[in-house]
Amino acid sequence: MSDDIYREIILDHYRNPRNKGKIAGPDVSIHDSNPLCGDEIDIHMKIEGDKIKDIKFEGRGCAISQASASMLTEMVLNKQLTSVKDLTKDDILENIGLTNLGPARIKCALLSLKVLKLGMVKYYADRDPASAKKLQEDSRTL
Amino acid sequence: MQKSALNVRKIRKDFPILKREVMGGKQLVYLDNAATTQKPLSVINAINNYYMNYNSNIHRAVHQLAEEATAAYEETRKKIVGFINAGSTDEIIFTRNTTEAINLVAYSWGRANIKRGDKIVITEIEHHSNIVPWQILTQEKAAKLEYVGVGDDGYLKIDEFAKYLDSKKVKLVSLSQMSNVLGTIVPVNEMIKMAHEKGIPVLIDGAQSVPHMPVDVQKLDCEFLAFSAHKMLGPTGVGVLYVKRDLLEKMPPFMGGGDMIKEVHKYETRYNDLPYKFEGGTPNIADVIGFGAAIDYLQNIGMDRVREHEIDITKYALDKISAVKGVTIYGPANATDRGGVISFNIGDIHPHDLATIMNDHGIAIRSGHHCAQVLMERLDVSATSRASFYIYNTKEEVDALISALAEARRLFRI
Numbered sequence: 001m002s003d004d005i006y007r008e009i010i011l012d013h014y015r016n017p018r019n020k021g022k023i024a025g026p027d028v029s030i031h032d033s034n035p036l037c038g039d040e041i042d043i044h045m046k047i048e049g050d051k052i053k054d055i056k057f058e059g060r061g062c063a064i065s066q067a068s069a070s071m072l073t074e075m076v077l078n079k080q081l082t083s084v085k086d087l088t089k090d091d092i093l094e095n096i097g098l099t100n101l102g103p104a105r106i107k108c109a110l111l112s113l114k115v116l117k118l119g120m121v122k123y124y125a126d127r128d129p130a131s132a133k134k135l136q137e138d139s140r141t142l
Numbered sequence: 143m144q145k146s147a148l149n150v151r152k153i154r155k156d157f158p159i160l161k162r163e164v165m166g167g168k169q170l171v172y173l174d175n176a177a178t179t180q181k182p183l184s185v186i187n188a189i190n191n192y193y194m195n196y197n198s199n200i201h202r203a204v205h206q207l208a209e210e211a212t213a214a215y216e217e218t219r220k221k222i223v224g225f226i227n228a229g230s231t232d233e234i235i236f237t238r239n240t241t242e243a244i245n246l247v248a249y250s251w252g253r254a255n256i257k258r259g260d261k262i263v264i265t266e267i268e269h270h271s272n273i274v275p276w277q278i279l280t281q282e283k284a285a286k287l288e289y290v291g292v293g294d295d296g297y298l299k300i301d302e303f304a305k306y307l308d309s310k311k312v313k314l315v316s317l318s319q320m321s322n323v324l325g326t327i328v329p330v331n332e333m334i335k336m337a338h339e340k341g342i343p344v345l346i347d348g349a350q351s352v353p354h355m356p357v358d359v360q361k362l363d364c365e366f367l368a369f370s371a372h373k374m375l376g377p378t379g380v381g382v383l384y385v386k387r388d389l390l391e392k393m394p395p396f397m398g399g400g401d402m403i404k405e406v407h408k409y410e411t412r413y414n415d416l417p418y419k420f421e422g423g424t425p426n427i428a429d430v431i432g433f434g435a436a437i438d439y440l441q442n443i444g445m446d447r448v449r450e451h452e453i454d455i456t457k458y459a460l461d462k463i464s465a466v467k468g469v470t471i472y473g474p475a476n477a478t479d480r481g482g483v484i485s486f487n488i489g490d491i492h493p494h495d496l497a498t499i500m501n502d503h504g505i506a507i508r509s510g511h512h513c514a515q516v517l518m519e520r521l522d523v524s525a526t527s528r529a530s531f532y533i534y535n536t537k538e539e540v541d542a543l544i545s546a547l548a549e550a551r552r553l554f555r556i
Contacts, residue, residue, distance in 0.1 A: 001165075002498060002499045002502045002553055005498065006495065006499075006553045006554065011554065014490075036510070037509070037510050037525065038511045038515070038524050039524075061492060061494075061524065062492035062494035062495045063492055064494075105494070
């Protein structure tokens with residue numbers, strides 16, 4: 001089973017994460033952690049005209065959480081928030097190619113999506129309270 | 143192979159769960175004993191027998207079942223007196239776990255005795271359960287928490303401890319006797335003496351030590367000792383707080399309710415005698431009775447032999463694990479200075495990934511911060527992997543761990 005998880009692409013994103021670091025003057029910065037294992041992710045975004053113009057993450061944790069965050073930043077860079085906000089758990093698991101993780105490790109894979117959703121909650125708080133509320137609810141299911 | 147003092151093959155037969163296969167046919171290798179231990183059949187049967195034959199509430203009714211249940215519940219208290227050499231059953235309070243036992247001290251003794259500007263001394267190796275209650279108390283009282291540091295070798299800095307004790311503001315010392323991460327056995331004998339020279343009471347967190355080595359509260363002379371049944375073959379949901387009688391007599395109650403009272407009137411209550419004054423509400427009767435069977439099991443083996451077995455297996459595991467390329471082991475290098483707990487990291491493999499790979503091989507280890515984030519920050523790691531042993535573990539199981547480590551290195555290409 002571990003052979004299916006720790007594939008070349010996961011190890012590559014773990015050891016050479018894409019879009020890792022900070023952004024000068026981000027529009028949104030958000031942090032969250034997984035209390036079970038202590039994985040941590042920060043996401044910083046520049047948003048222009050409803051588009052994610054830049055995204056960077058910082059974090060520490062297991063290969064799954066960090067590779068998943070790296071792949072998520074690639075997935076949403078230059079995308080419209082309107083399409084990003086509806087991303088689901090399955091979208092992420094398919095994107096990273098890990099569809100049969102156990103309940104404990106799924107949390108690792110989904111932490112970055114949770115942080116991204118919480119970031120959008122912050123962004124939408126005043127602009128679009130209804131979307132903010134929906135994203136907040138989504139984030140609780142992750 | 144060196145022969146262990148314990149007959150581990152025979153012991154293993156008493157633990158039904160050890161026959162279990164996991165992950166599609168792999169023999170279970172259970173190396174997460176610092177989190178909780180497995181239970182022998184005698185403990186499971188004792189709980190079962192209570193519910194099957196004499197389930198009843200205790201200390202109140204006069205019918206036969208209640209008398210039997212009360213006797214069995216109180217019998218465990220007597221066994222604990224013998225196990226830790228307490229002065230009397232009056233000094234033994236049942237709680238849910240070590241955490242509740244420490245909180246009982248913080249809320250009862252702490253609120254009555256800690257004042258603005260006072261200090262409580264703990265250490266960097268403490269479990270969250272011996273940190274957070276003191277943070278809550280010191281914040282409430284505008285008092286201060288001080289940490290004795292731990293060296294890179296895994297030993298506490300006793301000179302720092304001595305320096306803290308010079309302050310007349312120190313009103314309590316609270317120490318783990320054995321680190322649940324580093325395995326370090328803390329020289330509490332010496333530290334209690336040092337604190338007593340300044341008239342400072344000491345709480346010992348025995349969650350890791352009491353299950354694994356002989357602990358004698360009269361020899362230690364500590365004021366408080368807290369430990370949990372489930373880390374020593376007993377069921378979950380039972381903890382023990384030992385308090386020296388003269389302190390306990392002056393402590394206000396912790397939780398108000400049934401069983402902790404003598405008389406209740408509209409605006410006043412006369413509290414019950416010790417130790418019942420501190421056991422409000424119907425307790426965990428079945429599991430206390432089960433704990434009695436666990437103490438019998440350990441007494442039959444003898445805690446000296448438990449300790450010898452763990453030194454033996456820990457020495458073996460330390461040698462084997464440290465020979466694996468890329469491994470960092472945390473804590474004392476000498477097996478006689480540590481309990482049967484080995485925390486380590488290997489290359490850039492995160493402990494959760496390592497635990498997942500181990501699980502594929504049927505090996506249960508713990509990964510994470512082990513409820514010791516203060517220590518993790520001190521070690522500058524976000525997490526560690528931890529293998530921890532008990533009376534039923536074998537050197538063959540250590541060998542299985544070593545093969546799985548080789549597999550992890552292959553998967554991560556290191």
